[in-house]
Amino acid sequence: MDATEIAHGRLEGADSPYLFIWDIDGTLTQAPGVGRAVMEQVFRELFGIANALEGIPMAGSLDSVIVGTAFDRLGLDRRRLPEYWTRYCARLEEALAADPTARTTPNIEAVLAELDADPRAYNVLGTGNIERGAWIKLRRFGLDRFFEVGGFGDVPQERWRVIETAVRRAEARYGVAFVPERITVIGDTPRDIEAGKRLGVRTVAVATGPYDVDALAACRPDAVLPSFAVEWRPALFGSET
Numbered sequence: 001m002d003a004t005e006i007a008h009g010r011l012e013g014a015d016s017p018y019l020f021i022w023d024i025d026g027t028l029t030q031a032p033g034v035g036r037a038v039m040e041q042v043f044r045e046l047f048g049i050a051n052a053l054e055g056i057p058m059a060g061s062l063d064s065v066i067v068g069t070a071f072d073r074l075g076l077d078r079r080r081l082p083e084y085w086t087r088y089c090a091r092l093e094e095a096l097a098a099d100p101t102a103r104t105t106p107n108i109e110a111v112l113a114e115l116d117a118d119p120r121a122y123n124v125l126g127t128g129n130i131e132r133g134a135w136i137k138l139r140r141f142g143l144d145r146f147f148e149v150g151g152f153g154d155v156p157q158e159r160w161r162v163i164e165t166a167v168r169r170a171e172a173r174y175g176v177a178f179v180p181e182r183i184t185v186i187g188d189t190p191r192d193i194e195a196g197k198r199l200g201v202r203t204v205a206v207a208t209g210p211y212d213v214d215a216l217a218a219c220r221p222d223a224v225l226p227s228f229a230v231e232w233r234p235a236l237f238g239s240e241t
C-alpha cells in the first residue's frame with residue numbers, strides 16, 4: 001500500500017498505528033462457567049433465587065444485559081443493582097482464586113507482550129464484562145499490565161457501542177487517530193465479529209471459546225485462528241506484515 005494513500009480522510013501509511021480491541025472471556029482467558037456461576041450465586045445470596053439466569057444467553061452478551069434481563073424477569077428492584085454488582089465482584093475474585101482450571105488462552109501472554117513492545121501497536125479491551133469484573137479477571141492472570149482502557153459492559157446497549165467506546169477511549173488516551181483498516185476486534189463469538197463489522201473495522205475470530213473454527217468462519221471475519229498458539233501475526237496485521 002502506498003504511504004501517501006488517503007483513507008477515510010486520514011493519512012494512512014506504513015507508520016499508521018494498529019489498534020487491537022480484545023474480548024476477555026474465551027479470548028484472553030478460559031474459566032468457562034465461572035462468571036455465570038458467580039452471577040447465579042449472588043442471586044441466591046441476595047434474593048434466595050436459584051437458577052436466575054436459566055435460558056439467558058451468555059456468550060458475547062453484556063453483563064448488564066444478562067443481569068438486567070434476569071432482574072426484570074424476576075420482578076426485582078433495579079435499585080438493588082449496585083449492591084448486586086458489588087457482591088458479584090467480591091465473589092468473582094474469590095471464585096477465580098479458588099478455581100484451579102482457570103487459565104489464560106494458549107500463548108496469549110507472549111502475544112500481548114510482543115504487541116506491547118511494538119511501538120505501532122496499541123492494545124485495549126472490548127468486553128461484555130462490567131469494568132470492575134474485567135480488571136478482576138485480568139488481574140487473576142497478571143494480564144492487566146497490558147491494558148489501560150477499553151469498552152465494557154456496564155451499560156445495557158448493543159455490543160458494537162462497546163467497541164466504539166473502546167476506540168474513542170484509545171484515541172483520547174494515546175492521542176492517536178486510528179484508521180478503520182488498522183482497527184481490529186478480536187473475539188471468540190459471532191457477537192464480537194458482528195460488532196466489528198457494524199463499525200466497519202477488521203475482525204479476527206479465535207476458536208478458544210465456545211465456537212469452533214467453522215462456526216466462526218461462517219461469520220466471515222477477516223481471519224480465523226484456532227488459537228494464538230499458531231502463527232498469528234498475519235491475522236492481526238493483515239497482509240502487510
Ligand SMILES: [Mg+2]
Nearest residue numbers: 023025026188
Ligand atoms: Mg468472549
